[in-house]
Amino acid sequence: MVQANMDRRTFVEALGALGALSIAGVGIGSQPSVAVAAESAFPPPQTGKPVEAKVDPKTGDVSVNEDVIVRYSGCVGCYQSCGNRIKLDRATGRVLGVGGNPYNPSGAVKPLPFEAPLEEAYRSMSYANGAGNLTRGTICGRGNGTLDAVSQPGRITTPLKRAGKRGEGKWKPIGWDQLLKEVTEGGKLFAEIGEDHDIEGFKAVHDTVTPINPEQPDLGPKSNQIIIWNTRADGRRQLNARFAQTFGTVNNFSHNSS
Amino acid sequence: MANGLVTPTMPGINWIPIKPATNGALYAAIVQIMMRDKTYNADVLSFPQQKAAEAAGYGAFTNAAYLVIVDENHPNYRKLMRAADAGIDVPEEKTADGMAVQHYVVIDAETNEAAAHTSCDKAVFDYEGEVNGVKVRTGFAMMRDTVNAYTLEEYAEITGVPVAEIERMAKEYTSHGVKVSVNAGAGSTAGVNGFDTPNGREVLRALVGSNQMTGGSFPSGMPNVEGKGAARYDLTTVKGQPGVTTKNATILSRGGKAWEKTDEYKNRVAKGEKDPKPMLEWFTTGTQSDSQALMSVVNQYPYQCKIMMTWMCNVIQATPGAMRDEVVERLKDPAVLPLHIVCDVVIGEMAQVADYIVPDVTQYESFGLPSGGGSYGAEVRWQAKTPETPELEDGSYLCWETLLIDVAKACGLPGWGEDAIPDAEGAMHPFNNAADYYLKAVANLAYADTPVADIDEAEMRLQGLDELPRNFKAAVSEEEWPKVLNVLSRGGRAWPDEYVRGADGRYRFLKPFETYIYNEKRALMTNCYSGKRLPATLGYNPPMFSDLSLMTDHYSVEEFPFTNSEHKPRFRSISMLSNSPIMRDICAHNYLEINKEDAAELGIKDGDTVRAVTPLGDVSEGEAMVRGGQVKGAFSVSFGYGHSNYGAQDIDIDGQVAKGNPAIAAGVRTHQMLDPLVSVDGVLGILSDHDASSPGRCGSMFKIEKA
Numbered sequence: 001m002v003q004a005n006m007d008r009r010t011f012v013e014a015l016g017a018l019g020a021l022s023i024a025g026v027g028i029g030s031q032p033s034v035a036v037a038a039e040s041a042f043p044p045p046q047t048g049k050p051v052e053a054k055v056d057p058k059t060g061d062v063s064v065n066e067d068v069i070v071r072y073s074g075c076v077g078c079y080q081s082c083g084n085r086i087k088l089d090r091a092t093g094r095v096l097g098v099g100g101n102p103y104n105p106s107g108a109v110k111p112l113p114f115e116a117p118l119e120e121a122y123r124s125m126s127y128a129n130g131a132g133n134l135t136r137g138t139i140c141g142r143g144n145g146t147l148d149a150v151s152q153p154g155r156i157t158t159p160l161k162r163a164g165k166r167g168e169g170k171w172k173p174i175g176w177d178q179l180l181k182e183v184t185e186g187g188k189l190f191a192e193i194g195e196d197h198d199i200e201g202f203k204a205v206h207d208t209v210t211p212i213n214p215e216q217p218d219l220g221p222k223s224n225q226i227i228i229w230n231t232r233a234d235g236r237r238q239l240n241a242r243f244a245q246t247f248g249t250v251n252n253f254s255h256n257s258s
Numbered sequence: 259m260a261n262g263l264v265t266p267t268m269p270g271i272n273w274i275p276i277k278p279a280t281n282g283a284l285y286a287a288i289v290q291i292m293m294r295d296k297t298y299n300a301d302v303l304s305f306p307q308q309k310a311a312e313a314a315g316y317g318a319f320t321n322a323a324y325l326v327i328v329d330e331n332h333p334n335y336r337k338l339m340r341a342a343d344a345g346i347d348v349p350e351e352k353t354a355d356g357m358a359v360q361h362y363v364v365i366d367a368e369t370n371e372a373a374a375h376t377s378c379d380k381a382v383f384d385y386e387g388e389v390n391g392v393k394v395r396t397g398f399a400m401m402r403d404t405v406n407a408y409t410l411e412e413y414a415e416i417t418g419v420p421v422a423e424i425e426r427m428a429k430e431y432t433s434h435g436v437k438v439s440v441n442a443g444a445g446s447t448a449g450v451n452g453f454d455t456p457n458g459r460e461v462l463r464a465l466v467g468s469n470q471m472t473g474g475s476f477p478s479g480m481p482n483v484e485g486k487g488a489a490r491y492d493l494t495t496v497k498g499q500p501g502v503t504t505k506n507a508t509i510l511s512r513g514g515k516a517w518e519k520t521d522e523y524k525n526r527v528a529k530g531e532k533d534p535k536p537m538l539e540w541f542t543t544g545t546q547s548d549s550q551a552l553m554s555v556v557n558q559y560p561y562q563c564k565i566m567m568t569w570m571c572n573v574i575q576a577t578p579g580a581m582r583d584e585v586v587e588r589l590k591d592p593a594v595l596p597l598h599i600v601c602d603v604v605i606g607e608m609a610q611v612a613d614y615i616v617p618d619v620t621q622y623e624s625f626g627l628p629s630g631g632g633s634y635g636a637e638v639r640w641q642a643k644t645p646e647t648p649e650l651e652d653g654s655y656l657c658w659e660t661l662l663i664d665v666a667k668a669c670g671l672p673g674w675g676e677d678a679i680p681d682a683e684g685a686m687h688p689f690n691n692a693a694d695y696y697l698k699a700v701a702n703l704a705y706a707d708t709p710v711a712d713i714d715e716a717e718m719r720l721q722g723l724d725e726l727p728r729n730f731k732a733a734v735s736e737e738e739w740p741k742v743l744n745v746l747s748r749g750g751r752a753w754p755d756e757y758v759r760g761a762d763g764r765y766r767f768l769k770p771f772e773t774y775i776y777n778e779k780r781a782l783m784t785n786c787y788s789g790k791r792l793p794a795t796l797g798y799n800p801p802m803f804s805d806l807s808l809m810t811d812h813y814s815v816e817e818f819p820f821t822n823s824e825h826k827p828r829f830r831s832i833s834m835l836s837n838s839p840i841m842r843d844i845c846a847h848n849y850l851e852i853n854k855e856d857a858a859e860l861g862i863k864d865g866d867t868v869r870a871v872t873p874l875g876d877v878s879e880g881e882a883m884v885r886g887g888q889v890k891g892a893f894s895v896s897f898g899y900g901h902s903n904y905g906a907q908d909i910d911i912d913g914q915v916a917k918g919n920p921a922i923a924a925g926v927r928t929h930q931m932l933d934p935l936v937s938v939d940g941v942l943g944i945l946s947d948h949d950a951s952s953p954g955r956c957g958s959m960f961k962i963e964k965a
Contacts, residue, residue, distance in 0.1 A: 069722045072749030074628065074639030076621040078831050081628045081637045083749045090722060093644050095622055103748045105633040114710065114748055118717050141844060142831050148838035149620045150646070154905040154916070155603050157646050159656065160615040163912075166598070167590035167611045170910045176648065176656060179614055183565075183599055184668040189613070190592075199596050205564050206669045208500035212561045216521035220507025223500065225564040227510060227555070229548050230571045235626025235639060236658065238484060238493070239695065240569070243662045246671040248500035250509045251563075253548035255571070 049096045052087055055126035062122045066090065070122070072101045077142035079233040082106040084139050098147055099125075100137025109134040163193060202226075208248035223248030230254060275853075275889035277418040278823035279449040279957025281442060283798035285458025286405040287413035288428045292465060293402055297432035302467030303383040303398060306364045306375035308770040313379070316436075317470025317764045318771035323381035324362045325372075325394040326776055326794075332392055336781040336794070339363040341374045344390045348374050363389060365396075397776025397795060401461075404797030416798060418889045431462070436763075437473030438466060445825060445897070448578075449956035450801040450809075453949035457777070461796045464773035470765040477765055479758070480629050480636045481706035489705035490738065491687070491698040492680050496673030508560060511551040512536075513544035513951050517786035522560065535787055536560075538936055538943050539804045542783040544951025549577035553944055555595060556588040568600045568608045569658050570618060572833040575607050575901070578824075578930035578955045579876070579944045586611065588942075601658045604837060610903040617647045619657040625696035627703065627750075635752030636703055638745055640696070641727070653729045654691035663690065697733035697742055703751050704741040712740035713747055721747055780949065787935070792948065801957045804933045806948065809959055812934065813873040818959040820856075820870065820892055824928055827896040836898065836922050837905045847925035848896040849883035852962065856891065857884040860962060867965040872931035872958060879965055880926030893962060899925025930958055 052068040055061070067090050075084040075098075083104025087096040100107035102124040103114065110131060112120055124135040149155075159179045164170030182189050186201025207222040226249050228240045237254055244252035276284060292298045303322040305311040311319040325339040334343055341348040341361035351359040361374040364381035372389045375381070383398045414421045431438050442459045449455070468474025484493040504514050517523055517540035526534035537559045541550070552573045555563045574581045574589075588594045589611045600612035609615050618624075623645035627636045645655040654660050666674035673679075678689035679698060689695060704710050718724050723743050734742050745751050760766040781794035787805035801809045801821075829845035830836055850868055862868055864884040869877050870893055878895070888894055906923035909916045936943035945954025 064720065066720075069720075071642040071721050072747065073642045074621070074626065074637040074749060076626075076639070076831075077835075078826075079628070083637050085749075086622060086642050088643060088722075095643055101749045103752065104637060104750065105635075105752050106637075111752065113754070114751055117714070118720055118747065141829065142835065142841070145829075145831070145835050145838040145841040146621055148835070148840055149603060150622055150643075152604065152837050152905075154605065154837060154909070155646065156605065156609075156615055156617045158617055158648065160911070162613050164910075165590065166592060166613060167586065169605075169610065169907055171615070172912050176650065179616065180664050180668065183597065183614060184665060186597075189597075195592065197592065199592070200564055201597070202565065202665050202669050206671075208502060215525055216560075218506075218508055218515075218521040219561050220502055221500075222564075224502060224507045225562060226567065227551060227563050227565070228567045228569070229551070229573060230569040232570050233628055234621070234624075235628035235637075236624060237569075239659060239662055242494070242496065242673060243666060243671075245499050245502075246496055246666065246673045247669065248502040250502060250504055250507045251551065253511070253546055253551055255548075 049087075050089075053122040053125075055123050055128045057126065057128045060123055060126075060128040062119050064122065068096065070118075072103060072121075074235075075139055075143045075146065076232070076234045077140065077144075077146045080106055082139055082143065083137065084143060085137060095147065095150055098139065098144060100139045100143075102135055102137035104137065107137040107139060111135070111137075162190070165193075202247075206247060220250065221248060224250060227251040227253065273887055274419055274423055275887055277416070277889050278821050278892050278894075279451055279801055280417040280798065281446060282451060282454025282458055282796070283408070283413050283416045284419060284424065285440075285454070285462060286408070286797050287410055287417070287424045288431065289401070289458075289461065289465065289796060290405040290410065290413075291425060291428035292432060293405065295428075295432075297428070298465040299436075299467045300383075303465070303775075304367060304380045306362075306378050306381045308772070310379040311467075312768060315762065315764075316467050317768055318464065318467065318773065320464045320773045320775050321362070322398040322464075322775040323364045323383040323385070323396050324375060324776065325364060325385070325389060326397055326400060326781075327392055328395050328400075329393040336778075338397075338776065338778050339389065339392070339394055343392060344372045346372065346374055348376070363394075365389075397774075401775055401795035404793045404795045407797055413798070418891060432466065434473075436466060436468045436471040439463060439468050439475040445823075445955065447950070448824075448947070448952050448954075450945050450947060450954035451799045451957065452947035452952050452954075454796075454799055458796055460773050461775060464775070469771050469773070470768055472759055472763045472765075477758075478632060479634050479767070480627075481634075481703065483627050483636055483699045483702040483706070488682075488699075488702040489709075490682055490701040490734075492682070493695060493699060493702075495680065496678075498672035509546060509551075510554045510561070510563060511541075511544065511547040511549075511951060512538060512554065512560065513541045513546055513550070515540060516542040516783070518784075520560075537941055539933075539946055539948070539951075540786045541946075541948070541951035543779050543949050544947075547951040547953070548573050549580070549944060549953035550946065550951050552577050552580055552585075553942060556585050557941055557943075558594060562594075564596050566595055566598045567661075568598065568602075568612070570602050572607050572904075575833045575898070575927065576953075577944060578928060578953050579932050581607065581902070581927065582876075582929070584942055599661070601661055604904055605907070605909055606833070606904040607902060610907065616658070616661050617656050619645045619647055619655060623647075623655070624657065625692055627696065627699050633752050633755065634758045635750060637750040638700055638703065639749075640700075640746055641693075652691060653727055654693075657692065659692040659695070663692075691729050691733075693727070693729040693733040695733075697730060700742050700745050701734045701738045704738065704745045706751075707753075707757075710741050710744050710751065713744040717747055718743060723747060783949075785948065801954075801959075802948065803935045804943065804946065804948075805935055807935075813959050815959075818873050818961050820960040820962050821957055822870065822892055822928060822930075822960055823894045823956040824897045825894060827898050830896075830898040833898045833901075833904075836901055836924075837919075842921055842924075846921065848880070848899040850878065850880045850926060850962075851883045851885055851888045851894040851896075853888045853890040853892075854884055854886060856962075857882065860964070862962070862964060868962055869965045870928075870960040870962050872929070872960055874931040874934060876929040876931050878926050878929045878960075893960070895926060895928050897927075900927030928955070930954070 053064040069088040075082045083101025085099040105111045158173045160171040163172040212219045305319040344363045348361040366373040367380040386395045440459045440462045447455045482488045600609040601616040622643040626639040647656040677686040679687045790806040868882045869879045907918040933943045
């Protein structure tokens with residue numbers, strides 16, 4: 001199921017992980033289009049990024065800049081589950097910026113009803129909405145900080161396998177099919193760096209019958225010897241429970257204690 | 259409150275500093291005043307069951323009136339009295355999940371006779387006497403003892419909150435009927451006596467009857483988007499699961515099981531060992547704890563972890579005392595931990611000790627329907643931006659879900675791959691990529707209560723929703739797709755307040771809500787090292803080590819007069835975002851925050867480099883922030899600073915080295931001491947909450963000195 005050009009791609013992305021800005025490049029931003037700059041009734045954007053729409057402060061008329069897509073989604077700057085507003089460059093798909101979601105009660109004092117048209121959402125960001133800041137969706141500094149997660153220089157964008165002792169900080173990029181085969185089949189996975197012990201993969205540990213310790217059957221079967229953990233209450237960890245239950249382990253941990 | 263998120267800059271908010279790990283004392287002091295002045299809600303406390311509470315216009319009940327057997331010679335001593343103990347005949351009934359219905363015993367307020375709680379609407383909650391020849395007291399009466407274990411003056415000394423202020427809080431809290439609440443959670447529960455915090459919170463809410471009431475402790479909630487009974491798909495039921503549960507397997511964090519019930523204990527007794535003790539503490543009532551599990555891994559006790567799957571988390575840094583060389587060295591050892599797979603966007607402290615790293619997607623590239631937020635509904639986070647990770651030929655991207663799906667399929671696990679997810683009619687659907695799962699959850703949200711309209715065509719084009727990846731549309735039916743898009747276009751769905759707020763001032767979807775005034779589970783729990791018990795009603799429990807001996811019995815308060823707390827950072831996200839230049843620009847590092855008077859006594863000035871040292875010699879060194887608002891006798895640290903990895907380290911990929919950025923490592927993390935009673939002969943054990951098994955982040959002992 002892996003793309004034919006995986007190996008080449010893997011290599012290129014590994015270079016990305018070495019310090020070059022990744023292609024998401026929020027910090028770079030795109031220049032405003034000529035059309036937007038020329039037609040805008042407002043001062044030119046300070047950030048060097050195009051505005052998504054303009055609103056006539058007197059009539060409330062909205063004209064949308066079709067070069068910019070505004071999508072509404074959710075923020076994980078923390079776990080309050082605020083909504084957010086993601087601005088994307090329509091041509092490149094790059095993230096231009098992030099803000100609040102006026103439909104979400106966590107980000108707006110008077111949130112828009114679900115049925116309110118998107119035009120109303122654009123208008124809510126302007127002085128023409130009549131509600132001041134009450135309906136305007138906002139996110140906090142941490143919500144803005146999440147932009148850096150996409151574009152950070154150290155972002156990993158390819159599978160890595162350790163190429164030195166564990167903890168030594170040496171890695172090599174590998175393809176997805178290789179990673180999947182190694183972790184499921186097990187074996188002498190680090191023979192090439194001089195570690196010739198056998199490692200049990202998922203298939204070997206996936207034994208829901210044989211006890212971990214016949215003297216202490218209450219510990220459970222061998223399949224109980226895997227741990228899954230996470231700390232994020234971001235709506236993704238339900239699959240961890242599904243994996244744990246279907247694999248046969250009770251060791252599915254969440255953020256509860258840490 | 260030592261860890262609170264409430265800021266004193268909010269109008270009407272008074273910031274009252276409190277010593278860490280003394281929340282139980284403050285709550286007990288307030289309850290002492292409420293009992294003294296009888297300002298609790300006597301109506302609410304007399305309801306022995308939900309039905310009675312609801313009939314009287316409330317939303318919840320307590321076990322305040324349930325009788326407790328206090329006769330030391332009775333076989334059920336310390337237990338709540340059951341109908342059989344009182345010689346009361348009751349029908350045998352089963353609950354929906356097959357458990358026997360419990361019939362507790364109360365004194366009926368009308369007859370003054372003992373009765374089963376299930377057949378009584380109003381009970382006497384303050385009672386002491388004999389029933390069927392057995393000495394009994396109500397839980398409420400027993401709580402009087404524990405909240406009066408200290409005087410108000412002593413509570414003021416313990417908490418650092420003046421008596422007058424405690425009196426003011428108690429008066430204020432009881433002056434608004436049910437329209438009051440207490441909030442405490444998260445960090446304030448992560449102390450050595452952390453359980454006292456949620457316990458006190460719940461007791462205080464219950465004493466005024468504020469649960470499920472408008473203006474009081476009102477639930478938020480969300481519609482069923484995943485479970486059985488959801489509108490379109492059942493995303494949790496999987497046929498053919500292996501059935502490994504806590505009934506036949508032990509959780510690595512040593513929770514939910516009494517030490518003396520383990521096979522290890524029984525085997526050691528059978529071999530002639532008298533009163534055997536475990537290597538690490540067992541927690542009868544603790545359900546799960548990643549911190550304890552981490553310590554189990556490094557000690558390979560009670561069993562070895564063979565494969566660790568770490569997803570976007572930092573259990574090492576989040577476990578106080580664990581981020582030390584001895585622990586990290588063991589995690590580096592394949593003989594201790596044979597295989598470690600990490601999925602993340604950065605090489606943090608966990609990924610640094612991984613064998614394999616799987617790249618994950620960020621919040622702009624992932625799906626999720628988290629609960630939370632302030633109103634009824636659900637936010638939908640979705641793949642609004644093309645992920646930066648490699649795309650596989652089936653259109654999915656490398657991420658945590660892809661790892662789980664592909665490993666599950668390789669192992670032939672049920673509930674993954676073809677015929678994995680049932681719809682409401684029972685037809686089966688495939689689960690081959692993240693969209694297959696999450697967009698079905700979005701369909702459930704779209705059809706919850708009243709289905710939303712189809713998306714407007716023009717709005718679809720405006721947001722580019724007509725050009726979404728092919729996996730999206732394939733995940734749901736033709737009929738569902740335009741409604742799913744409509745929910746995506748708003749980033750979720752929220753219902754107006756009136757939807758959940760009944761005209762009678764209650765939650766419209768009332769569920770049975772019981773608060774334990776007397777906690778029977780705690781009453782029956784014994785400590786695995788000393789056999790000691792903790793009181794079953796609200797009170798203050800000073801910081802203790804693993805055998806429930808007081809920390810101050812082991813180390814001198816004169817020499818180590820400071821305690822500590824940690825709070826969530828405003829400019830990081832728990833352990834994350836220290837690699838964000840935006841966040842670092844706002845605040846480059848954190849501080850050891852110290853009270854002004856304490857600093858003056860120690861000759862410490864704002865900006866000095868200071869060291870907080872534990873009795874075991876652990877050193878936390880950082881810049882002092884001398885400030886108001888910090889309680890005297892404790893220092894505080896904003897959590898999530900002091901990384902050793904996360905981009906602070908050099909990373910070598912195929913021989914090309916990306917130099918680490920020391921700015922990411924800036925700041926200080928609390929170097930908490932280990933539990934000295936278990937950490938002997940090579941064992942490494944952390945300070946723990948003896949109920950919940952949470953880590954003892956707050957409430958340790960320190961001295962502070964200038965570096």
